[in-house]
Structure formats: structure tokens, C-alpha cells
Amino acid sequence: TRLNEGRAALARATSLTSDTPAQTQRLREAAQLLVDRQALLRQLLATRSGAAEPAAAVNDSLAAVSARLSAALDSVEAREDATLGSRLTDQAFSARLTAFATLTLMMLGAGIGLLAHRSIRRDMERRAAAEAALRASEAKFAGILAIAAEAIITVDEQQRIVHFNQGAGEIFRYDPAQM
Secondary structure (H helix, E strand, C coil): CHHHHHHHHHHHHHHHCCCCHHHHHHHHHHHHHHHHHHHHHHHHHHHCCCCHHHHHHHHHHHHHHHHHHHHHHHHHHHHHHHHHHHHHHHHHHHHHHHHHHHHHHHHHHHHHHHHHHHHHHHHHHHHHHHHHHHHHHHHHHHHHHHHCCCCCEEECCCCCEEEECHHHHHHHCCCCCCC
């Protein structure tokens, strides 16, 4: 049973360490030691019925192989613990780096959004001020146009009359609305 458990553990470990050639080699060596141990156990069972001396030699070999197997598995386990620790450290660093980058981008986006908002608001304020100034200028022009005694006539590019004030109407005897 323990032999089968060992094989299953080795198979799981081998599948997890396929990206680490040195660890895969350690696991192959451990698997070979398991095969050697199994062969020695079979020999031991076969010699139990026989003389005590061959059984003692097999027992000694079995103890040596078991010790080497135990050392190999300890080495594999230690290396896996180190690899796992390194991977966890790398993952933690990557997570912190990702969080930092995300936070930085969010802050940058918020800053750009705030600048854009301020710029748009300033543009709108300037436009509103320019429109107010234009309305005031047009009102002033209309007032001057209405009260001027002189004839004021303006035309556009197509020679159409754009402005024809009351003074021009009195001089030319046309109603400004008709013009």
C-alpha cells in the first residue's frame, strides 16, 4: 500500500514539476529507487522461507535503498517547498505590481479627467463671455444705427443690403423695412 502511495505521490509531483528539469530528474531517480525497493521486497519475501543469511543481505540492501529513497524524497520535497515559496513570492510581487499599475492608471485617468473638465469649463466660460460681449456689441451697434442721423448702409459679399438705418431711409426716401 505504501509503495502504491509513493508511486501516486511521485506521479503527482512529476506532473507538477514538468517545467523544472532538475526536479524532474530527482523524481526519476526516486522512482527508480522505488522500483529497486520493490524488487528487494520481493527478494526478501522469497528468501523468508530459505536461509537467514540471504535474508540478512537483502535486509541490508533494502535498508540502504530505503535510506537513499528517503533522502531523495526529502530532497524533492525541499526543492518543491523552495520552488513553491519562490513562486508565491513572485505571485505576490506580481499582484502588488498589478495593483500599483492599476492604481496609477486610475489616478492618471482621474487627473486627465479633471484637467479635461476644467479645460471644458474654462472654454465654456470664455464662450459665454464672448457671446455676452458679442450681444452687447450688437446691441450697441443697433442703438447707434437706430439713432444716427446720417445714412448708414452696409452690404454683404453678394451686394445685398444688410443694414439700412432710419437716416438712410429719410435721405433716400425708402422705408428701412423695405430695403
